[in-house]
Amino acid sequence: MAEVFDVDAPAPQPPQKKRSHDVIDLLEDDDVVIVAPPKKPRPEVVDVDAIDSDDDADDNGERGLGPPRPRVKPEPPRALAVAQPCPAQRPVPKPEPRGPPVPVKPEPKKEVKPKVEQKPKVELDDDGDQPMFTLKKKKKKAAAPSPARLSEDGSDDDEPAEPPPPRSAFPQWLKAREDAGDAPPLDPDQRRACDCIVVQSKNTFVTGSGGNGKSHVTRTILDFFEKHYGDQYSQKVAVCAPTGIAATHVNGTTIHSATGIGVPKCQEDFRRMHQGFRKELWTKLVEVLIIDEISMLSGEWLDNLERMLRELTHYYGRGEFQQYLRMPMKDIPAFGGIQVVVVGDFYQLPPIPATIHGETFQRLDHGLFHAQHIPKDSHTKKIYFTNRGYAFQSMAWRAAEFVYVHLRTCHRIGASEREFVQLMGRIRRGEARDKDYDRLNKVGAKTHADDAEPTEIWPTNAKVNAVNRQGLERLKDPPKRFEHGTWVRPFKNIPPYISVDEVTHALKTCDFIKYNKLVEPTVDLKPGARILLLKNIDTRNEAKKEQPLVNGTTGRILRWATAAEAEAALKAREVYLEDKLEAAREQRLAKGKRSHETSLERKLYEELQKLREHVLQHCGHDVDKQGQTIKTAGTLLPWVRFSKGREEVVLPALFDDELVGQGVAYVMQIPLKLGYAVTIHKSQGMSLDAATVSCSGSFAEGQAYVALSRVTGANALALARPVRGVDIKTPKMATAFYELLNSLEAQAKILGAPLDLGPLALRERFGGTEHDPLGAARGIGPGPQLTALEAIERLEPSLDIEEEQPHVLHWQTKKPSVAREEFGGHGVGSTTKGKGGKCFKCQQVGHWAAECPN
Numbered sequence: 001m002a003e004v005f006d007v008d009a010p011a012p013q014p015p016q017k018k019r020s021h022d023v024i025d026l027l028e029d030d031d032v033v034i035v036a037p038p039k040k041p042r043p044e045v046v047d048v049d050a051i052d053s054d055d056d057a058d059d060n061g062e063r064g065l066g067p068p069r070p071r072v073k074p075e076p077p078r079a080l081a082v083a084q085p086c087p088a089q090r091p092v093p094k095p096e097p098r099g100p101p102v103p104v105k106p107e108p109k110k111e112v113k114p115k116v117e118q119k120p121k122v123e124l125d126d127d128g129d130q131p132m133f134t135l136k137k138k139k140k141k142a143a144a145p146s147p148a149r150l151s152e153d154g155s156d157d158d159e160p161a162e163p164p165p166p167r168s169a170f171p172q173w174l175k176a177r178e179d180a181g182d183a184p185p186l187d188p189d190q191r192r193a194c195d196c197i198v199v200q201s202k203n204t205f206v207t208g209s210g211g212n213g214k215s216h217v218t219r220t221i222l223d224f225f226e227k228h229y230g231d232q233y234s235q236k237v238a239v240c241a242p243t244g245i246a247a248t249h250v251n252g253t254t255i256h257s258a259t260g261i262g263v264p265k266c267q268e269d270f271r272r273m274h275q276g277f278r279k280e281l282w283t284k285l286v287e288v289l290i291i292d293e294i295s296m297l298s299g300e301w302l303d304n305l306e307r308m309l310r311e312l313t314h315y316y317g318r319g320e321f322q323q324y325l326r327m328p329m330k331d332i333p334a335f336g337g338i339q340v341v342v343v344g345d346f347y348q349l350p351p352i353p354a355t356i357h358g359e360t361f362q363r364l365d366h367g368l369f370h371a372q373h374i375p376k377d378s379h380t381k382k383i384y385f386t387n388r389g390y391a392f393q394s395m396a397w398r399a400a401e402f403v404y405v406h407l408r409t410c411h412r413i414g415a416s417e418r419e420f421v422q423l424m425g426r427i428r429r430g431e432a433r434d435k436d437y438d439r440l441n442k443v444g445a446k447t448h449a450d451d452a453e454p455t456e457i458w459p460t461n462a463k464v465n466a467v468n469r470q471g472l473e474r475l476k477d478p479p480k481r482f483e484h485g486t487w488v489r490p491f492k493n494i495p496p497y498i499s500v501d502e503v504t505h506a507l508k509t510c511d512f513i514k515y516n517k518l519v520e521p522t523v524d525l526k527p528g529a530r531i532l533l534l535k536n537i538d539t540r541n542e543a544k545k546e547q548p549l550v551n552g553t554t555g556r557i558l559r560w561a562t563a564a565e566a567e568a569a570l571k572a573r574e575v576y577l578e579d580k581l582e583a584a585r586e587q588r589l590a591k592g593k594r595s596h597e598t599s600l601e602r603k604l605y606e607e608l609q610k611l612r613e614h615v616l617q618h619c620g621h622d623v624d625k626q627g628q629t630i631k632t633a634g635t636l637l638p639w640v641r642f643s644k645g646r647e648e649v650v651l652p653a654l655f656d657d658e659l660v661g662q663g664v665a666y667v668m669q670i671p672l673k674l675g676y677a678v679t680i681h682k683s684q685g686m687s688l689d690a691a692t693v694s695c696s697g698s699f700a701e702g703q704a705y706v707a708l709s710r711v712t713g714a715n716a717l718a719l720a721r722p723v724r725g726v727d728i729k730t731p732k733m734a735t736a737f738y739e740l741l742n743s744l745e746a747q748a749k750i751l752g753a754p755l756d757l758g759p760l761a762l763r764e765r766f767g768g769t770e771h772d773p774l775g776a777a778r779g780i781g782p783g784p785q786l787t788a789l790e791a792i793e794r795l796e797p798s799l800d801i802e803e804e805q806p807h808v809l810h811w812q813t814k815k816p817s818v819a820r821e822e823f824g825g826h827g828v829g830s831t832t833k834g835k836g837g838k839c840f841k842c843q844q845v846g847h848w849a850a851e852c853p854n
């Protein structure tokens with residue numbers, strides 16, 4: 001029997017009481033330190049299985065809710081005690097439960113064939129708590145009047161509802177909006193972008209420098225789509241970004257949540273889109289997919305997503321009339337016919353390649369540089385997902401035939417600061433010279449006044465943490481400490497040649513627990529402290545009713561919650577987790593899968609087990625003058641006001657990491673960090689009126705440019721350290737890409753051709769040869785440098801391989817030299833300097849500890 005260890009707790013606990021089914025069985029001989037809260041009956045058959053079959057790969061994927069069910073009354077839970085009374089508490093509004101009561105709907109009839117239309121269900125997003133896309137029941141034509149249309153006495157208003165504007169009415173809608181002064185007028189490039197997207201319904205790529213209004217375009221088209229689609233808006237338009245904080249800027253969700261894929265570890269994880277309501281959603285409902293900050297979404301992600309959408313369309317057909325049903329995959333349009341809009345600047349932050357843990361690396365099939373260079377797990381045969389390449393290097397990009405719109409007017413910085421804008425442009429393109437740095441350093445040689453509340457932007461977590469500590473020290477109240485709890489759970493059916501002890505050791509010492517970058521082991525907080533949320537706790541964005549609380553949302557701690565408020569929040573969360581667990585179990589059983597507990601069930605179960613005890617044992621300790629923890633008997637939870645006014649009690653959250661084929665490591669911690677300073681990665685997409693920036697020690701391409709371009713003008717920028725040439729790293733691939741784009745733009749103007757990319761498409765369109773795809777066009781306009789094309793082709797797919805092995809995408813079929821370069825030496829965790837090796841001081845890659853700038 002697998003054992004469970006609390007990494008932080010040396011003393012084993014007495015064995016737990018025998019319980020009735022397999023999830024519980026896991027705990028029977030455990031050294032679980034934290035006692036489980038009172039529970040209702042658990043799922044009856046659960047085998048925590050390392051090898052998720054394809055259709056079991058629904059970690060974060062399946063979010064179905066079952067029929068109304070009697071709730072088993074739990075034993076009274078241990079009440080929370082507050083360690084210290086909260087001084088001078090403001091009267092507070094009643095706390096809202098974080099996890100809302102789960103809506104209960106009649107059970108849908110069991111689906112027999114894909115063609116049979118499923119009854120709508122309410123589903124929950126992967127790591128959020130809210131239904132992200134709600135499959136609403138179709139409204140009957142003579143629907144009850146909406147509350148908004150009822151007059152005061154409750155009688156129906158006679159005025160007919162305004163019909164939703166068709167897409168072709170966008171220009172009139174925009175004009176009326178601008179005339180009413182509801183939004184600043186769009187510039188001509190922004191208008192062209194909107195026209196391509198809304199009126200012409202084209203797949204569009206909107207790009208431009210930081211502050212040129214890309215997100216503004218997105219918000220404008222979303223406002224229109226809200227009118228156009230009415231009630232169905234949140235189902236017809238999927239608004240996504242690769243990171244939580246980027247998603248907040250466009251009121252969207254992460255692409256991981258929207259697709260239900262979560263954070264993919266293996267290629268197979270993308271098949272989660274086949275699960276439950278996702279297939280319905282993406283084939284029957286979604287018409288437009290908008291991805292903001294596309295530079296951070298890897299080509300590998302985009303390719304997998306595109307393929308999955310085509311596959312779903314093949315099996316279920318698109319829309320009401322099941323268009324493309326059973327059509328050969330190659331004849332189905334890119335992304336299954338969904339209109340795709342990608343927005344971003346490839347000179348900004350690139351995708352972060354997936355980490356391959358040292359121990360996982362050794363499990364790769366005969367090493368990475370062998371057997372077609374496919375990083376496959378030797379036991380499970382799963383193909384690892386490595387998050388490689390820019391989106392424009394993907395086959396999906398080529399297939400989408402994007403129309404390209406380049407926004408060229410900077411709106412973030414005023415027109416009076418033309419010189420500063422041009423300077424930023426040169427930094428973006430890597431064309432800045434010494435005199436530019438001198439000018440920049442002169443502009444930034446100042447210190448902001450404290451009352452301007454400047455946000456500090458630094459490249460590394462180490463420096464950000466130091467600044468945050470200073471910010472905390474400035475507050476008078478004593479700090480309260482929140483500690484993490486960690487534990488591991490090896491899978492039951494680990495391969496026979498590995499012992500449980502070995503696996504347990506591997507899990508306990510894995511990077512996720514030892515060097516967790518998601519949350520700190522201890523977090524000190526005070527009332528009044530500026531904070532940053534680190535986890536999606538409520539991704540609701542329907543009708544923009546309430547501010548979504550997602551990774552990256554900022555706020556301030558107003559005070560400590562009272563015992564009653566904390567208890568109410570905790571209770572609501574527990575009820576919510578129980579319901580969700582029950583629903584996940586029912587959904588699995590309804591499919592006839594009796595023996596495999598899903599990853600989602602595992603996660604919910606763990607959180608439910610540990611939450612209350614974690615709050616009691618790890619939250620709100622005192623800190624002495626030497627910084628040592630003084631354990632207090634009670635507990636404290638922060639009451640936070642988030643940036644747009646929403647107020648919540650914040651509870652600890654569960655973070656987990658599965659080591660493929662071995663088990664799961666868990667960390668529970670309050671999902672907050674101090675927000676006086678942010679890393680450059682977190683700052684992407686922000687517009688700041690006062691920022692203190694340091695680019696020194698930038699390690700990623702585009703990082704320094706992102707940091708410097710957050711400000712609204714030269715006056716808003718203060719430099720913590722002077723900028724030097726070495727700090728600016730320009731992505732070469734992006735340079736090549738934009739060279740190609742600019743050249744194509746010039747040619748397309750002459751040819752009247754739409755802009756799409758990729759050597760094959762270019763060759764077809766312009767009639768060139770393999771080595772000179774723009775051959776024919778060269779006679780008409782200036783062609784791109786061949787080097788630019790070569791650079792882009794370097795990671796272009798090999799079509800032959802894809803045809804031979806359709807499940808293996810080209811990202812896994814690199815030449816050894818390319819693969820080695822990308823993974824760096826012999827895998828992450830090694831001491832190799834370069835991409836794979838980490839500095840043991842700051843945990844960043846690219847330098848030794850001796851050269852550590854932090």
Ligand SMILES: Nc1ncnc2c1ncn2[C@@H]1O[C@H](COP(=O)(O)OP(=O)(O)OP(=O)(O)O)[C@@H](O)[C@H]1O
Nearest residue numbers: 184185186187210211212213214215216411412685
């Ligand atoms: N047409 C416009 N008129 C006036 N202000 C605008 C216009 N377009 C954008 N803005 C403003 O300019 C600022 C920057 O816009 P936005 O955030 O959309 O830029 P971005 O291109 O997405 O930047 P980044 O790449 O840094 O995320 C915002 O404050 C936005 O409100």
